[in-house]
Amino acid sequence: EVQLVESGGGLVQPGRSLRLSCTASGFTFGDYAMSWVRQAPGKGLEWVGFIRSKAYGGTTEYAASVKGRFTISRDDSKSIAYLQMNSLKTEDTAVYYCTRTIAAAGIFNFDYWGQGTLVTVSS
Amino acid sequence: SYVLTQPPSVSVAPGKTARITCGGNNIGSKSVHWYQQKPGQAPVLVIYYDSDRPSGIPERFSGSNSGNTATLTISRVEAGDEADYYCQVWDSSSDPHVVFGGGTKLTVL
Numbered sequence: 001e002v003q004l005v006e007s008g009g010g011l012v013q014p015g016r017s018l019r020l021s022c023t024a025s026g027f028t029f030g031d032y033a034m035s036w037v038r039q040a041p042g043k044g045l046e047w048v049g050f051i052r053s054k055a056y057g058g059t060t061e062y063a064a065s066v067k068g069r070f071t072i073s074r075d076d077s078k079s080i081a082y083l084q085m086n087s088l089k090t091e092d093t094a095v096y097y098c099t100r101t102i103a104a105a106g107i108f109n110f111d112y113w114g115q116g117t118l119v120t121v122s123s
Numbered sequence: 124s125y126v127l128t129q130p131p132s133v134s135v136a137p138g139k140t141a142r143i144t145c146g147g148n149n150i151g152s153k154s155v156h157w158y159q160q161k162p163g164q165a166p167v168l169v170i171y172y173d174s175d176r177p178s179g180i181p182e183r184f185s186g187s188n189s190g191n192t193a194t195l196t197i198s199r200v201e202a203g204d205e206a207d208y209y210c211q212v213w214d215s216s217s218d219p220h221v222v223f224g225g226g227t228k229l230t231v232l
Contacts, residue, residue, distance in 0.1 A: 035221075037166075044209065044223060044224075044225050044226045045158070045160075045166065045209055045211075045223045045226070046223065047219055047220075047221035047222075047223065050221075061220060063218075063219040063221075064218050064219060065219075097165055097166070102171075107154050107172065107213065108154075108213035108220075108221060109154075109156040109168060109171050109211065109213075110156075110158070110166075110168060110211075111168050111171070111177065112168075113165040113166055113167070114165065115165055116165055
């Protein structure tokens with residue numbers, strides 16, 4: 001059974017940093033791209049970014065709203081994906097979901113999601 | 124950036140058919156994916172590649188995509204189908220590359 005478990009959320013002041021982790025099980029983690037998607041309270045879904053599998057270079061892409069502030073990385077030996085969030089703003093307040101990502105030849109979707117972790121940016 | 128437009132809400136009686144649309148410029152040339160999100164829960168993929176269903180998703184859920192509109196159809200609607208539904212595409216020429224529709228709240232009357 002595929003499982004994704006996020007951790008690391010919490011209350012943080014504007015301008016500070018936070019690192020989220022996503023621990024995966026039930027599949028060969030290194031074979032898949034991984035993404036982060038967020039949802040502000042009462043709002044819709046917003047893609048944050050993703051990291052390709054090592055077979056596709058392990059490169060990353062980000063939404064413009066977080067580019068330069070957020071960094072996604074992965075440790076395939078531990079089956080963990082990370083989201084490093086720096087220079088946090090109040091508008092980054094959201095539930096952050098880790099997702100297993102199907103990314104191939106213009107096809108891109110999220111077939112499994114974690115339960116989410118809440119990040120609140122407030123002074 | 125590429126924009127996906129969904130109606131904010133759709134209402135349907137139990138046993139009837141619900142249709143949720145997702146509009147976008149020439150969306151028929153893209154692969155559309157649909158997610159169901161119930162209150163307090165993570166989204167679940169219910170349709171991928173326009174019309175395919177993941178294992179475990181009832182056959183009552185189907186999808187189509189042509190021209191400027193993709194449609195999620197839920198037949199024989201049940202109370203348990205009440206949820207928010209989001210469409211999603213990948214557009215490599217857009218920023219962001221991954222685009223979600225604004226979501227549609229399905230209410231079962």
